[in-house]
Amino acid sequence: MNHREPARRARRTLHRPLHIAAWLTFAAAQAAVAQTSTQDGGAQKTPSQNTSATGNGAAGTDQALPAVSVSASTVPNSPLNLSAPVNSGALGTRSQLDTPFSTTVVTGEDLADRQVYKLGDVFAGDASVTDNSNAYSAWATYITIRGLPIDWQNGFRIDGNPFISYGITMPYEQLERVELLKGLGGFMYGFAQPGGLVNYVTKRPGKDPVTSLDVGYRMDGLLSTHVDLSRRFGPDDMFGARLNYTKEAGKTYNAGDYNRNSVSLALDGQLTRDLQVWFNALYQTIRSSGQTPAIYTGSYTASSLPAVLSGGTNWLGSTDQHLNTNLQLYTAGVRYQIAPDWSFTTSGSYSKSARDRNESTLTLLNQAGDYQDARWNGDEGHQDIYWQGMFEGKVKTGPFTHQLVIGGAYQHQTNDYSSVSVYNVLGIGNLYQPNPFRYYSGSGLETYRASDITQTSAFVSDTMEITSRWSLLAGLRYTNYSQNTYSTTGAKTAAYSQNGVVTPTAALMYKLEPNTTLYASYVEALEQGAIVDSMYANGGSLLRPLRSRQYELGVKSEHERWSATAALFRIERGAAYANSDNVYVQDGDSIYEGIEAGGSVRLGRSWQVAGSVTLLDTWYAKGQSFNGNRVAGAPKFVAAGRVTYDMPYVPGLQLSADAKFTGNTEVRPAGNLQTGGYLLMNVGANYFTRIGGHDVTLRAAIDNITNRRYWMFQYSDYIAPGDPRTVSLNAKIDF
Structure with a gap:
């Protein structure tokens, strides 16, 4: 037993600021809502909701899945986008306003204005999200949410369909x-780590035609071209098509080479008044070299990290290291409107991702910055086959109205790895000197089926409207799950299966006013068992799935000039985690308690101010090791803010x-090494004008x-130097 645990728990009880902050936040939210209700005289100035769903490929829609139609004629959408749909x-x-869980939506326009090029930047304004990513590398999608990592195998979707996001x-x-x-x-989705889920929604054909071209530059020498075309055609514009193509190539900020080709196609058809169909495709290839390698601290014994170096350095990486x-x-x-209040939607997807990596891991040896360079080279591939069918509709039982969702899903995922991969210790180097080691390699290594995962599930949810203000949500997913690992000869080496896995959810919601939702929710989840990495003493082992539980109390409020969430x-x-014997074990629990709050307000005609803050208390409990220690990767405090200003004397300039x-963030469960806190500041400018009868948008950003x-x-156990100052420019013309 860890004898430090009682003392740590006592200090946590005596000095836990989260409960006080929680009380203050919710009290302030209720006071603000009451004040707004008084000012509005009780008038309803809110988006109205229509339970008639619109299909994924319907004319004029861009929903991720068949969606609740939302109109907002009287209340413009705020930067928090609370009236925007979110796939659940x-x-x-x-x-978002009617979802009893914490959510964030970032629009494509915001992504363009800020010139986003990695996932951590997408959620820069959300204090619950911590950026763990380096651009142009296999780590480019690594983020933590509320201190929890996101699941790269099950935590990412495109238009509601799963894909393997690693790299x-x-x-x-x-x-x-x-x-x-x-x-x-x-x-909501089946087996996944409890950090959260990211859904990318691609552009779809709308009711208006689109013809645009933009060109961009990102230091030190990346040039890009992007074309966006959208049209409706046929009788009554019943068919729609949208095509996007991007070409980006050049030198990255750390002197690496980068070449990307991306194309996406969206087709839809309103075949009859009640029948809609759609087809979407996305294809992308990226070839990059010179990315900064990760730094491993598992055998590092000093109590503080070495002096920081710039993430823009090319001393750690070299052109022989690559990620393709x-x-x-x-x-x-297909979506079919069975009756005015009932619809059926079914969709299927196939995704395939592949990686060819030649990548170093630098094992940090001492505070002087010496490291051991170990090079790994191999090919990896993943496939995901997914199907879902779902009925959505309304029924009444006495005075109660029920919004029902009933459906089933099937997912089969396979993972292929190199049958012969290279892992070489190249030698000893230093962080503050150019890496002297080179290992050039080709691609096209032979792969084998290393593992597969199958999930078959049925689900049902009922949102019962008790009164005009109160509603109760209850849901249940029933899953049959199997996971297998194989040797290079195809022999099964480990297996886990379980039928009848039940993951429930429940929520109570109260409409304090039409634009303000208070909620209390509970949800359970299971995540797939980890296949232990070969660097640990029990490498290759298959661990059992882990169960998680979440309790949440929240408020969301959106108004004409301000919006807030908490x-x-x-x-x-x-x-x-890895214990002192370098065995990767499942042991005890990790606990995350916190409060998050965000808001946005319009000040006058020109100013928009938004902010977000997260306070987080974490610890390990009930295990044989690390009890009472902060959980690795979970910062105690994160704050974010953004200000925009529309220049009154230069129309179109923002x-x-x-x-x-x-x-400060713990690097490893032992609790004896931290990153230190840091502040990042970005600026930008956007200018909209007309040239030669065409809309032109000029954008600039400095991260x-x-x-x-x-x-x-x-x-x-892994760290990396953060990305350096980066300048991005873009010019777009609409024809």
């Missing part, structure tokens, strides 16, 4: 929006500035304008 899997698609950087210029569900998604990826996704679906949460997750502070150097947590 087995709950169907709802607005994949999305074509952000081809997205309509990015949706984030924070916390457990077990009921390919992503393919094809999906098709949530108090507790997540209990089974803990997994200036912006944003900043994010990430607090990390102070060129702050900082150590960034990537994954348990």
